[in-house]
Amino acid sequence: MSMTLREAAVQGKITPAMKRCAQEEGVAAAEICKGIASGCVAIPANKNRKLKRFVGIGQGLKTKINANIGTSKDHVDIEYELKKLKVALSMGADAVMDLSTGGPIEEIRRVILEHCPVPLGTVPIYQAAVETVEKRKKSIVDMRVKDILQTIERQAGEGVDFMTVHCGITRESAARLKKAGRILGVVSRGGAFTLEWMEYNQKENPLYERFDELLAIARAYDVTLSLGDGLRPGCLADATDPGQIQELVILGELTRRAWDAGVQVIIEGPGHMPMDQIAANVLLQKKLCFGAPFYVLGPLVTDIAPGYDHITSAIGGAVAAAAGADFLCYVTPAEHLKLPSLEDVKEGVVASRIAAHAADIVKKVPGALEADESMARSRSALDWQGQISLSIDPEKAKAYREEGGAYHGPTCTMCGEYCAIKVYKRALKGKK
């Protein structure tokens, strides 16, 4: 059995994946190797996949962003999902998760895997639950443990690079959750499935109880485990409560066990959260999980902006990443309202990229501030072509510039001839 990336790293062996990742980041491959060995960096890369891009996530690297795509029972259209994939990639998504729960799930995943050059993630319990309901005509609580593990193994065999597994919902954390008196309880789909199963069957979470079996599968295919936060807060009032933190403590313990088994780990985090709790949550994750990469969904800094949650999560994501979060899961304007459209996917990826980049400037990631300086120089030169090409979304910048109307002089229609940049240049010369 071949070594996992983590096993290689622990032995100080630099693999091609590490080299390619290092090249993209502009850091030494030895640094990447050291990061993986310490657990502070992960490169999700299933050994059965042929990735076009090896994406490093973690300390010292550019903040990465993930875009969720996938069908729901009410919207099944493989071609449309492929279009979402294409838009997400073209706008700069570093990873993609297929969260399909509707239609021919396996076929959809196969097609997405085939067309996805970057790491692909899934939440296997979705498939296990959906198949229990759709094929076996039973309820979620009737999921068989072997079905869950077999689904994980099947997806691992297909090449899925990272998987969300909600191993931290245990009888212990669930008990604390219930005492916490939340407004919104559990808002993670996989978390809710798991909890319902546990409550009905009065059993421990099988992915916690049989974590070693899960690790054996992950090790065999070199799947990175994304330890999910099934108890993440779904509203500001529920943030940083004992349920959430108890789960995080457990995820920290599982992190060590995964590392010992040669498996890479990413930790998932909140959620909805007031801005002033975000930095503390990042610190807590880094401490309790020994520096493992932190993958946050948002955080959304207010609950009251459905239709604009790409913005609420860009605020929270920027604050989180500036405080040390490594991987941002995008949120689209459709969040809380509907399955995202193509346009929503685009808006979500761009908002996430802005948050990631703003944080990379704070993190002093090489090249980050330099990109802003190039833009500033183009602005100073009133070089519109330069400004457009340096934009995060050149197409939109160009369209806006052109919508400016008939006037296409050296300035823009905001100020016209009263452009401050133009006036300042004259001022420097001290001439009329």
Place this chain on the structure above:
Amino acid sequence: MSMTLREAAVQGKITPAMKRCAQEEGVAAAEICKGIASGCVAIPANKNRKLKRFVGIGQGLKTKINANIGTSKDHVDIEYELKKLKVALSMGADAVMDLSTGGPIEEIRRVILEHCPVPLGTVPIYQAAVETVEKRKKSIVDMRVKDILQTIERQAGEGVDFMTVHCGITRESAARLKKAGRILGVVSRGGAFTLEWMEYNQKENPLYERFDELLAIARAYDVTLSLGDGLRPGCLADATDPGQIQELVILGELTRRAWDAGVQVIIEGPGHMPMDQIAANVLLQKKLCFGAPFYVLGPLVTDIAPGYDHITSAIGGAVAAAAGADFLCYVTPAEHLKLPSLEDVKEGVVASRIAAHAADIVKKVPGALEADESMARSRSALDWQGQISLSIDPEKAKAYREEGGAYHGPTCTMCGEYCAIKVYKRALKGKK
């Protein structure tokens, strides 16, 4: 001559404006009075205006937002500006600035003043410059000092509630600016006009030199001075440099003089700035300007996202307001590219409101977190009508919900029957 709001406050007299502002904020009128007396709160309200809403800006109050509207030479359409005003107000702008530089400026301002129920601000030097160029057919450097002061007085007489005056660009701060070696120099329009005038004429800034005359006008009409940051950074690389900070030091000195003359003051701030410099800048402003309200434009946390600067500034605005900034000037997606359209105005106001609200939760403004809790309870109840009506933009939330397609069950098309909230409720019952 009647007292200004500040003079009344210093004498401990509670005016109707203070009462109405207090009512809206849900605080005691005596608190507002004390805030104005200390200078930490301002209520821009020209004595010649009949405001429908008295808007308090400053410590302990809800974070307010301003929307800039107005023509440029390339886009003159009064009806369209009125539509912008309407959209800005309907989306929740607390104040509006008319920055017109094109067409019949006075007529435009008259119409906007007539239709604007909230405080209206201007930058009088725009009109002085434009009239010098358009009417006198001269250059900006030929502005006569009397024209500048007369324009200010004329606008004050018309009822303008607050005015941006770039009094902090002095020979001293300009010298430090030039030594700072900025990439983008001066990006404030009024700042650039002032600097060009000073350089060409080799004279001190007349609004600094004749600050007492300016104060006499402001006092006579009870105009709140918004001490502009003509040297604000226009790109991340230029942030927090000696030019910017020297100007702020001077604005602090002028703040005291304005207060002593019975005039309310607001301080304008950056600009473009890396996230991790924002809190320090707010602290600096509060210290150097003795707690005067801080009015920030952005800050934009990256330069590379033209077309999305409502998002870059929502991130910076949220961070700034959470750190103590009191008043956010919106930035629209059109920033750096063109004069904003109606849709841009709407997007800009909503993004700013999100930032302000996210910060108000941190500031523990009464009612802020409660709004989020109400939304969370509606979500928990899968009460869609409630969720829509509690949204920052109910129209968009409703449209998105409806676009979800044929499925209009109790959940949404994101998860359909696999809705976590629904599953969690079942889990609580421990039933299939």
